[in-house]
Amino acid sequence: MWVLYIFYIVGWLAIAFAKVPWLLDVGRLLLGFSNGIAGYLLPVYLAEITPKNLRGRFTAGVQMMAILGLSTMYIVGPFINWRILALIGIIPSLVQLPLLIYIPESPRWLVNVGREEEFETVLRSLRGKKANVFEEAASIKDYTDSLKRLSGGGMLDLFQPKYYHSLIVLQHSGGSNAYTYYSGVIFTSAGLSKYVGLSTLAVIQMITAIVGASLIDKFGRRALLLVSSAGLCFGSFLTGISFLLQGHHLWSEEARILALISIWVYMGSYQAGMEGIPWVIVAEIFPINVKGAAGSLAGLTGNICSWTVSYNFNFLFQWSSAGTFFIYSAICGVCVIFIAKMVPERKGRTLEEIQASLTTSP
Template sequence: MERERIDDGQTSSPLLLRVKSEIGSDGDGERQNGSSSASSATAAVVLSTLVAVSGSYVFGSAVGYSSPAESGIMDDLGLSLAEYSVFGSILTIGAMLGAVMSGKLADFKGRRVTMGFSEIFCIIGWLAIVLSKSAWWLDIGRLSLGYGIGLLSYVVPVYIAEITPKNLRGAFTTVVTWRILALIGIIRCLLQFLGLFFIPESPRWLAKIGRWVDCEAALQCLRGKSANISEEAAEIRDYTETLQRLSEARIVDLFQQQYAHSLIVGVGLMVLQQFGGVNGIAYYASSIFISAGFSGSIGTIAMVVIQVPMTMLGVVLMDISGRRPLLMVSAAGTCLAGFLVGLSFLLQDHQIWKEFTPVMALVGVLVFSGSFSLGMGGIPWVIMSEIFPINVKGLAGSLVTVINWLGSWIISYAFNFLMNWSSKGTFFIFGSVCGLTVLFVAKLVPETKGRTLEEIQASMNPFSAER
């Protein structure tokens, strides 16, 4: 999941990319016979999405923390490389635990409560890291932080998808100490936690639990006092009532034929996103640059510089080009970058063009980071929040999120061992997976631009009108 790793998050990620696209769309998907104000970005929608997307910064600062903090923590606490690898990767273990609970918790307690609950664990985690004197407390803090962002990684894109109109969905460096970075992480958690008191609950979740009056009130708040919400409210009511006639979903129900397409797309995008190597690069960027003969600090700063404009470009393009073309361009860029870094290590091993190989590795990593920020970082999460019907969204979202974090753990833990095995082979593998992603998107991923959640889900999951 990269997302703007060092600052905005592995995220600019899933979360920041989505919110900005929601606020900045040109509105070409507006309802034909509804009020235009019902499809505009009202103050309530803007505030709600900004508060929710604060989770992107929480998420990003947590994931990107291990790269700029690596040398400081290892020197101050005397950690070995193996111990630091545990610290870096244990975040994903906590995230998997959070992901297992995320869907059920969000369905049972609501989207806002789940976001607030996650921030409590994030704050505890950061405090443990700030105050740690040994590897043990570092790992406990990192595990708690992981649990919190595991909840956030599911509930934030889902909340945003559910509150916005269809046409609007669409730098940390080693100059500060690792303890200061952790304190900055706490501030970001507090900002989102306090903001949750000023935003409405998801109308679709309120409809799901039968609170129709509250559903319409929340929808009116989000669309504006003068907006005509009758058509959208009726659509949500009809769709929700159809789903409620089905029995409550169990995990085995996800594997029925009517959900097969959604599940393949959701799981496939997350597996390909992770096994393309993003977390290995994000967690250990400094050591990659050093291995290639380049300055770790300069390389890390350059990554931040390239990620920000590329993320902004992705925001602009998402509702112009659509999800699929942007995903394919993004994946093709990471494919090229993987092979470029692999080639630099190959030439380095054979003592060829020694003066150029460090620059080649830097360019490759920057192209990877920029291409990933353009689409592969955020769009899989956007699509995941759109393709599952609300009766299975909790279970499906948990499953997809767990798989994402499992892949993240595998790559982040194994990365140093893979690099010791073969630096060039590691990046050639990553490049091949990214190439496979282009084919997967072209063949299986639907375009969701300009369509309501109900339209998307009905086309992919033909549950029932017939039932």
């Protein structure tokens, strides 16, 4: 994490004080690299240190905090210079960097590398001095020992049938990056004020991200994913309808309002579930001996899908503005079916229970 926050600081500084274009590229590269690491590292760390009844909301909180920061940038961005905005981006890392000295290592990582005395001390500090951690500590030790006997934790372990539902490619394939990166273009094309659209969207995203993170341990990962993906399907379908109406010069004013509402529905649904819960699932289902490889593969898969959607959006939008969003709606519809069929609920279970069930399942 030290390296992560240093990269964030250097990346924002490179952007803030750039005098030549290549320095902007360096800054973006460092920030992209940091985001790629943080997107997996932080959910895994939080999943490993939190008790089972709080694990979902803490892990989903990573994406919630990310969207709070992004939404703040959306709101204040039009009023200040972009260099000042980049300097503001440094503040969270500067605040968190010195606090890292108070953050303990993951107890599961400690027992995996043989530091058992430190493992028990850390686990007790995380659960409270009066908490009885004997049963939890024994469960973690026993499962870690069994993993060491059974497997070396290679990349081939990730391609066994029991793991494939964790790599939710559909998280990015339903147009989320197109909405995120081109929402201003979509608002303008629909005849709406770009600033009003982005500002209201930022507020909607903040509210739904907070609601989603607070409900995940109550209603479960699967239920929120189903509701979220259904909302994505409906929202992108409404966006397609709004552009279809405008293309045929029908109900122009109503079509603009529909475009605004549809983007609210889509992005609100995304932040409530599909943005963060897939990473919660990845953090939960992979045992510690393959977590590193799992994170690399899941991150690579997600980034390839994100790039593909972002790269093709302009071409699709020029081909057919309405058709683009109908395609996204169809993909999100497939996502609903995929989650209903392939993603079981794992709320209220320890990581060892989840991973043992996957190991022993046919």
